Amino acid sequence: MNTYKNLKTSVENGICTITINRPDKMNALNRETVQEIGEAVKEANQSAEILSIILTGEGPKAFAAGADIKEFLGLTKEEGMAMAKAGQDVFFSIENSAKPVIAAVNGFALGGGCELAMSCHLRVASENAKFGQPEVNLGLIPGYGGTQRLVRYLGKGKALEIMMTAEMIHANKAQELGLVNYVVPLEGLHAKCVEILNEIKTKSPFAISAVIRAANAFDETNKGFEAELTEFGKCFASEEIKEGISAFLEKRKADFHNKNIQTAQNFTF
Numbered sequence: 308m309n310t311y312k313n314l315k316t317s318v319e320n321g322i323c324t325i326t327i328n329r330p331d332k333m334n335a336l337n338r339e340t341v342q343e344i345g346e347a348v349k350e351a352n353q354s355a356e357i358l359s360i361i362l363t364g365e366g367p368k369a370f371a372a373g374a375d376i377k378e379f380l381g382l383t384k385e386e387g388m389a390m391a392k393a394g395q396d397v398f399f400s401i402e403n404s405a406k407p408v409i410a411a412v413n414g415f416a417l418g419g420g421c422e423l424a425m426s427c428h429l430r431v432a433s434e435n436a437k438f439g440q441p442e443v444n445l446g447l448i449p450g451y452g453g454t455q456r457l458v459r460y461l462g463k464g465k466a467l468e469i470m471m472t473a474e475m476i477h478a479n480k481a482q483e484l485g486l487v488n489y490v491v492p493l494e495g496l497h498a499k500c501v502e503i504l505n506e507i508k509t510k511s512p513f514a515i516s517a518v519i520r521a522a523n524a525f526d527e528t529n530k531g532f533e534a535e536l537t538e539f540g541k542c543f544a545s546e547e548i549k550e551g552i553s554a555f556l557e558k559r560k561a562d563f564h565n566k567n568i569q570t571a572q573n574f575t576f
């Protein structure tokens with residue numbers, strides 16, 4: 308495998324493990340990391356030696372705590388949309404990988420991290436993992452397909468609750484809801500993924516990629532993803548996102564109801 312700035316990769320017995328390697332930043336997905344994940348998944352798909360992929364995060368704390376919030380600073384509506392489009396494209400490439408991809412969720416999977424896990428074919432979580440879409444805390448919405456995939460996995464009612472309350476879901480709850488396939492102790496996370504992939508390895512590779520294609524055709528129109536891009540972009544034209552991002556950077560809770568924040572113009576239905 309090539310060398311990546313923000314990822315570690317290894318290949319063993321036909322399984323490629325891609326590890327997001329920004330542990331001091333909770334493996335936050337800056338643009339470069341997202342791009343590199345896309346390149347590494349492509350490279351793994353092109354390698355004759357590799358049969359399947361595990362995607363995980365470095366360290367015991369985070370799979371990925373979302374898009375890198377610092378990169379949101381000062382973006383225009385168009386730039387916000389372009390950023391989300393680039394992320395959506397990479398996450399589609401994971402979902403459409405002809406080789407099985409398992410997310411080994413080793414801690415926080417928030418925002419873009421939860422969206423990344425959802426774009427994988429299966430999810431195995433460690434007992435300390437927590438899932439959530441906390442973008443509304445920032446004055447934003449999920450932009451990497453979260454509004455669509457969460458609805459598909461959980462149904463609209465629960466998905467809306469999670470996206471509107473920004474609630475963090477513990478691994479066991481996530482399994483109950485159908486978001487996660489298995490929950491295991493952190494030290495057994497990689498082994499469980501390997502066990503599943505070794506079982507899949509005994510099946511017909513042609514049939515495995517065919518079943519992935521067929522399942523992904525469940526809703527081929529994918530119109531909701533475009534709506535998500537538009538709505539994500541619109542958030543950058545609001546005053547509220549400035550308060551949300553400032554609050555995160557200042558390590559305080561956002562006050563979206565402060566009367567100095569002009570919100571009325573943003574409500575166009």
Ligand code: COA
Nearest residue numbers: 331332333335372373374375376377415417418419441442
């Ligand atoms: N983007 C950029 N930096 C992030 C980040 C993100 N999504 N998530 C965490 N970090 C950074 C923090 O700013 C901090 O950096 P610093 O040491 O330079 O201050 C570092 O990672 C450690 O995070 P910290 O918040 O101190 O750890 P914690 O254990 O107290 O909390 C989280 C962990 C995951 C609960 C918290 O970091 C968090 O809420 N992150 C943002 C989650 C989010 O809103 N994601 C959606 C983004 S669209």
